[in-house]
Amino acid sequence: MTLLAAFACVFFTALAAWFVFAGDERLPEDSPAAARLRALRERKQAIYDNLRDLHFEFLAGKLAQPDYQRSRQMLETEAARVVREIQRCGEAS
Template identity: 50%
Template sequence: MGILAGVVITLGLFAYIFWPDNNPFRQRDKTRVDYLRERKEAIYDNLRDLNFEFLSGKYPEQDYADQRSTLEDEAATVIAEMDTLTARGITGRARA
């Protein structure tokens, strides 16, 4: 009786762990909006780092202004594309 209970519990655990819908190692497909969202966060991180390094004296003012302008332009492009895709109804959250 004890062995049968152990086998049933073991089979139940294997079914729970390895069932395709519950597999934590399965990644969902990324959409273009997901990629843009990640890119936007990376650009914002780069802007924060750039500001910190400029304030600590690691960059001359001209280099800081050039890099900041480049990052801001890239962020504006990414946000505009995200807005366009979101307006079309592509949000990137529906896929699983």
């Protein structure tokens, strides 16, 4: 029984070692420029989502017209800023 257990221990140790060192996956290289561009796009997406939400809340009657207009304008300005950044990133790369 002990011998069997010892054999199992050796076998599993070898298996674990093989598993750990056999892998040779290519990790995705993440260039700073790509990461930055991705971040900006996420930001833009978030702002667009905010705009959709805002519009929906307005349609649902939760917001007064001036509140809606003002928030929409501010979000659009914010989105434009991000779009300009995206363009700049494109130029840089």
